C-alpha cells in the first residue's frame with residue numbers, strides 16, 4: 001500500500017482529518033508544513049517574509065520528494081502543493097490523493113482563528129479566499145477523490161476516506 005496524500009485549501013481540515021485517519025489505519029502521520037519548518041528551522045510565515053513564495057515552493061517540492069520515498073504514510077500537504085504539476089505526478093506515483101474541500105464561508109471561519117498563514121494575511125481575506133479557490137479549482141480536481149468536509153466532523157471525514165481507500169483495493 002502506498003501513501004495517502006491529503007490536499008485541499010487551507011482550513012479544509014487536512015491536518016486534523018489526517019491525524020485521525022493515521023490513527024485509524026495505524027500508519028505514521030506526516031505534515032509537510034511541519035517538515036518544511038523543521039528543515040528550514042523557521043516558521044512558514046518567516047520563509048515567505050524573507051525569501052518569498054517561490055522559495056517556499058521549492059522547499060515544499062524537496063520535502064515532498066523525501067516523503068514520497070516512504071510507504072503507508074498519511075501525508076497532510078500545504079494548500080498550494082497542487083500548483084506544481086510535478087508534485088501531482090509524484091503524489092500519484094507514490095500514493096492516492098484525497099482532496100478535502102469546504103465552502104468559502106467555512107474556510108474563512110476556520111482560518112480567521114489563526115494568523116500563521118501568510119497568504120491570508122491580507123486586507124480582505126474573505127475575498128482572497130474566494131479568488132484563490134477559483135484559481136486553484138482545476139488543480140484540486142486532479143485528486144483521485146474529492147470530499148467536502150463542510151458538514152462532517154473530523155471522525156466522519158476520516159471514515160469517508162477509509163471507505164474510499166477500501167473500495168479502491
Ligand code: S3P
Nearest residue numbers: 009010033077078079080117118
Ligand atoms: C499554503 C497553505 C499552507 C502553507 C502555506 C501556503 C497555500 O498550508 O503551506 O502557508 O498556498 O495554500 P495549509 O493548507 O496547511 O494551511
